[in-house]
Amino acid sequence: MEKLRGLGHLFGTVFLYGMASFMVVPAITDVTMSALCPGKDECSLAIYLSGIQQAIVGFGTVILTPLIGNLSDEYGRKALLTIPMTASVIPLVILAYSRETKFFYAYFVLRTLAAMVGEGTINCLALAYVADNVPGTERVSAFGILSGVLSAAFVCGTLAARFISTALTFQVAAVASMVAVVYMRIFLKDSMPVADESARLILKGSETDIDQNDGDSVKKIHVFKKIPSIGDLISLLRRSKIFAQAAVVAFFNNLAEGGLQASLLYFLKARFHFDKTQFADLMLIVGVAGTLSQLIFMPLLAPVLREERLLSIGLFAGFSHMFLYSIAWAPWVPYAITVFSIFAVFVSPCIRSIASKQVGPFEQGKAQGCLSGISSFANIVSPLIFSPLTALFLSEAAPFPYPGFSLMCIGLALMIGFVQSLMMKAAPPSTTKEVFGEEP
Secondary structure, three states: OHHHHOOHHHHHHHHHHHHHHHHOHHHHHHHHHHHHOOOOOOOHHHHHHHHHHHHHHHHHHHHHHHHHHHHHHHHOHHHHHHHHHHHOHHHHHHHHHOOOHHHHHHHHHHHHHHHHHHOOHHHHHHHHHHHHHOOHHHHHHHHHHHHHHHHHHHHHHHHHHHHOOHHHHHHHHHHHHHHHHHHHHHHOOOOOOOOOHHHHHHHHOOOOEEOOOOOOEEOOOOOOOOOOOHHHHHHHHHHOHHHHHHHHHHHHHHHHHHHHHHHHHHHHHHHHOOOHHHHHHHHHHHHHHHHHHHHHHHHHHHHHHHHHHHHHHHHHHHHHHHHHHHOOOOOOHHHHHHHHHHHHOOHHHHHHHHHHOOOOHHHHHHHHHHHHHHHHHHHHHHHHHHHHHHHHHHOOOOOOOOOOHHHHHHHHHHHHHHHHHHOOOOOOOOHHHHHOOOOO
């Protein structure tokens, strides 16, 4: 707990940044529709444009997130956090000034560029910062608390969006994002990977880990070059079966999340005529459920069930959530099924914790960056699949009457991740135990 208290300024930074980012989510669908298709509840152009943006952002983060994560191992987390957090301010300022069509297009371009730098990077660097300061046995709880802080930011941002006007929403978000940058630069202490001499020897490959489950020697973990390559990633995937399994689960989970981002709000607007108020209400319920789950339930369940089982529970809950969304028959159904969010939020922190235990302290930024790169690749693929699928089944040209078909396909992606998670064994003792001086 002492180590967790030392992460207070990181949590404060993430909270302020997250609140600014999430505050605009309920409003951006209406702003986009108003700029591109005024007066309509269904707009294929808006769906395709959002999908194109998502794919471009995913392509950029595939390249930049591993690179920035890797550089943070060399130059520190704080220095690299400054770049994406500063870039995120500019698009918000544009819509805070005006939401006319020409300003929307300016926002669209700059938001795309800023997200290429920051969408996966900030989370990656925050996770690496936590890994720098928390030993392996407590890491899943710390990652869960970090996710809980993001969920709390989601709740506060959504609550603000629920009760203030669209124009004021973007103004408040722009100010909050500026405050986040200033707060981070003033209060957050820089973090560099630290380890004792034994850990350095381990990372140089003079020792090998022993898997307690089968007694076989595990090959030493590859030490990355400063600029990661595809070969680096392939090497890590080949040397650590558990990391490879976590990467597969991360891919399908982010494929589903990207599909949800591309599809859900447009589905709800076309199917039940939801607007900013209903979007905010729904997101608020999801956010409160996720916050309570990650801050209260996950720290209690993680020591008992371990990350692997919590991961499986979260993925199955996510599948159930999407299946019921796809067959929603009344406007109250999306509200009722948010109960599944209590368990679905387990997925991301569990994947990150499992992956972090497979590398040493000098490779946390690299490993988290590579995992984020895999997730970003899923975000490239996802809109290419789900944006056309959503547009097709919400249009009059649908091959059969099933408006939620794209959401059902999202659920199938989560089911594939669930099946893979069932094959994962408990992670073997990693170098982090020796680094932090824990007893074996």
